[in-house]
Amino acid sequence: MNTITMKRFLFTCKIEFLLMVRNFFGFFFGLIFPLMMLVLFGSIFGNNPVSPGSDLRMMDLSIPGYTVMVMGVAGLMSFPLTLAECKEKKIYKRFDATPVGKKHIILAQVTVNLLLTALGIAILLIAGKLLYQLQIQGDILSVTAAALLSIAAMFSMGFLFTAVGKDAKLTHLLCYLFYFVMLFLSGATVPAMLFPESIRSLSKLLPMTYAVDLMQGVFAGDSLRMHGKELLILGGLCLVFYGIGAYLYAKRDWT
């Protein structure tokens, strides 16, 4: 990427970021809502050890779940809803009639949503440290790798919903349905250990559950090897979701 291309790309990212702030949805649910959850559930459940004598406290378990909530907002709501709207209103078609093409815009939209995810997680970690003395026992590499895989899984699912939905309405429905069901049943908001057995069985069917388990594990100091099942499921889902999504886009005329 030369200087001109980089400058152009950064300006496009700046515009996309401004649009995201003006649209409010992604900005609020990605940056402010998780913080509200942190304070709300922190005041409800407190920050006692998860079991008598354990070093691990309630918030050490909850905050990794909230990070997955942020990933879900960006990957399952903000990014796919933007893409679906641009597709339906033929906004991409106009960009395709310029030298840069729609790929330039889509890449900027992905970048801005990744930035939203990173910002949302950073705010959570800082607030967790300040308010609840959050402990991250895992090493930075494992936590980063787990976060990247979880983010990729959420974005791949959102991407699939945009490909499946012939119009923005269907994509909206799928995104809202899966996001909110997963938000409450995956352990991202309320720790899964508090669920009854029947809900726990149901949560095993949801991709977000494996992201929550993985993030909670690596935050608590588990090595990635200890979470082979989660890595395999999330990696596999990424491939399947991107694969089907890409196939549908290649097959259908969406200009």
Next chain:
Amino acid sequence: MSQIIVQVEHLHLSYKNVKAVQDVSFSIAEGQVLAVIGANGSGKTSTIECVEGLRKPDSGSVLVFGKEPMLHRGEIYKKIGIQLQETEYPAKIQVEELCRLYAGFYERPADWEGLLLQMNLAEKRKRTVSKLSGGEKQRLSVLLALMGRPKLLILDELTTGLDPEVRQNMWETFRAIRENGVAILLVSHYLDEVEALADRMLYLEKGKQQFFGTQEEFRQWAKARIAPEQLREADTLEKLYLQIVPKTTGITMEGIL
């Protein structure tokens, strides 16, 4: 001799079982204005979307600046300005931001501040696109088509939604642009606009090419197809066109009002 900018030969395009474009051939040289006319659904937009590289023809060849637009899109779009028939921009983007964004797409962008003045949009520069009127959006769309200092302009329904005075001003603008050697491919339902701007015409009916030639040749061709008693009434291009275009089913309000 003027350089050929667009060369289309035996173009065919279908959507599932519908033959949208059948055996269409035409060319445009620099400084020429070609108007594509025909009723709704006659294949005008499909034809120009093939020229724009937005649709892949089933068969036939399309060359723009000597290259296939589908294969050399990035390179060709440096020289083409496009105003699409249906287009939207992100609702919450401001006019000025959109101009800056588009200016960044080109190596040598036009003076968009000057274009804002010319299109009478300077006072709306901080306004979000969703709050513009239909005519303002249309002018913005034309402004963005001019952003890359194009050598070929493709305008799909240029003055739809504009008031008569703005239309006249727009025609003046495009006459001046043409004088600088820019080729213009114009799709229009307004025959007065075609009469004012085009020196060549392509007439399509149900995807099939009926005529391609100069405006004068079109008049002769059309006159040969209408009854002598109707000739006297066909004193403008629009009236002539209405005599030859296939009649649509009459719409009646009987029983409704």
